[in-house]
Amino acid sequence: xMASVFAQLQIxxxxxxxxxxxxxxGFCPGWIADNFDRYLGPLREHVLLTVVSVAIGFGIALVLxxxxxxxxxxxxxxxxxxxxxxxxxxxxxxxxxxxxxxxxNTTAVVALVSYTLLIIFRNITDGLRNVxxxxxxxxxxxxxxxxxxxxxxxxxxxxxxxxxxxxxxxxTTVGLATLAVFAGGGGLGSEILTDxxxxxxxxxxxxxxxxxxxxxxxxxxxxxRAITPWQRALPS
Amino acid sequence: MTSAFAFLGDFGGAIEFIFxxxxxxxxxxxxxxxxxxxxxxxxxLWISVAAxxxxxxxxVPIGLILGHKGKGEFIAISTSNIGRAVPSLALLAxxxxxxxxxxGNVILVLVLLAIPPILTxxxxxxxxxxxxxxxxxxxxxxSSFEIIxxxxxxxxxxxxxxxxxxxxxxxVATATIAPLANVQTLGEPIVTPQTYGLQGQIxxxxxxxxxxxxxxxxxxxxxxxxxxxxxKVAQPAAAKSRRGVLSFRKGTPAT
Numbered sequence: 001x002m003a004s005v006f007a008q009l010q011i012x013x014x015x016x017x018x019x020x021x022x023x024x025x026g027f028c029p030g031w032i033a034d035n036f037d038r039y040l041g042p043l044r045e046h047v048l049l050t051v052v053s054v055a056i057g058f059g060i061a062l063v064l065x066x067x068x069x070x071x072x073x074x075x076x077x078x079x080x081x082x083x084x085x086x087x088x089x090x091x092x093x094x095x096x097x098x099x100x101x102x103x104x105n106t107t108a109v110v111a112l113v114s115y116t117l118l119i120i121f122r123n124i125t126d127g128l129r130n131v132x133x134x135x136x137x138x139x140x141x142x143x144x145x146x147x148x149x150x151x152x153x154x155x156x157x158x159x160x161x162x163x164x165x166x167x168x169x170x171x172t173t174v175g176l177a178t179l180a181v182f183a184g185g186g187g188l189g190s191e192i193l194t195d196x197x198x199x200x201x202x203x204x205x206x207x208x209x210x211x212x213x214x215x216x217x218x219x220x221x222x223x224x225r226a227i228t229p230w231q232r233a234l235p236s
Numbered sequence: 237m238t239s240a241f242a243f244l245g246d247f248g249g250a251i252e253f254i255f256x257x258x259x260x261x262x263x264x265x266x267x268x269x270x271x272x273x274x275x276x277x278x279x280x281l282w283i284s285v286a287a288x289x290x291x292x293x294x295x296v297p298i299g300l301i302l303g304h305k306g307k308g309e310f311i312a313i314s315t316s317n318i319g320r321a322v323p324s325l326a327l328l329a330x331x332x333x334x335x336x337x338x339x340g341n342v343i344l345v346l347v348l349l350a351i352p353p354i355l356t357x358x359x360x361x362x363x364x365x366x367x368x369x370x371x372x373x374x375x376x377x378x379s380s381f382e383i384i385x386x387x388x389x390x391x392x393x394x395x396x397x398x399x400x401x402x403x404x405x406x407x408v409a410t411a412t413i414a415p416l417a418n419v420q421t422l423g424e425p426i427v428t429p430q431t432y433g434l435q436g437q438i439x440x441x442x443x444x445x446x447x448x449x450x451x452x453x454x455x456x457x458x459x460x461x462x463x464x465x466x467x468k469v470a471q472p473a474a475a476k477s478r479r480g481v482l483s484f485r486k487g488t489p490a491t
Contacts (some may be wrong), residue, residue: 089410095440168320179324192326199333
């Protein structure tokens, strides 16, 4: 173990930036300015991992939620099933999947998708269930079919809760995607892990992950406001 | 030596790794087997218990007081949003780079991860106690301290335990990457593949998954037991909370 610690201390590329700071594994603004480029690739991978995983997770959770909306008894088993997936630590999941899906981004995405299911499913079902019964009755009285009621009344009214679920799913997935390095996937986690004793590296890679989570949150909040104009009319 | 689990491929090798010692990938030392893994397990457990205990001592009183006074909703709720956005690996690496390695620092990281769900759930649990119940308690002449300890705290207990459950699952899961800070938990085989190989990594992953699920189910059971009888009767009405956004487990998934 000690040997690996000393191996880590020999920093690559001492020529760039203020080399004594870098040699001491310090926090070196000069080094960060010179080497910021090398974080852009991992950042892009991180964005891709997150967006792909949440998108697939949303698709699956939406189908499950619509099934549970028609047949209420399915809700319990789906929550139990996705709950078990949710309880398995992602680091463990990345290795448990490897004999099946191999080393790489596929394994990372499969594990990350499995964590979004419970969050998104529960928020969609909560949202649909909280639609006032009078509204559904009124729509039915106007002659809307069940499909029309779902698309034109229930889903739009559930948007705030669905978006709340998506926001949780995005910030969670950004965090878990840093561990995708254990599945052989890319992303900011591999940068953190390769040089975890170097302060500059840890601050930049970790900071980018936090900023990414915040950015996703702001974007989703913007989308939510744009697609639910009636919410703004409500007195808070 | 032919294995009884050979037909399972690497999974079989992983199961064998858990029960039987073998020579390390790089040769020279014996690795795996129950005695070695039990050692890792004990370390894993004590740093997790220490971290959750410390987080409880810090987060529950703050949550109770803020919730009772109805102040600091923003802080109480946003800590868990911020907590979710900070990746555990980044937090651990930050501590390793700036403070150093060792069990003390790892426990500090785990405490920081455990505080947000406990604080938020305690706050919400205390806030959601019926206004009339508090008024009745005050009318009976209870002091603020008595209202907190005899009325608000017991009624908030199920939600507080929901927070402890989320926190514990996160802590036990995150303790898996503690070997990055030279603390030999059950994650040791996972972060040192040059010694343990893929089968050792998968074996450790199996144990970590089982331990985490056991912790989760154990707390779920405890949460049920600790729910006051009166609340269980009222459950159907209470279960349909208006907010819907804050249910019993709404933390981050296990790391």
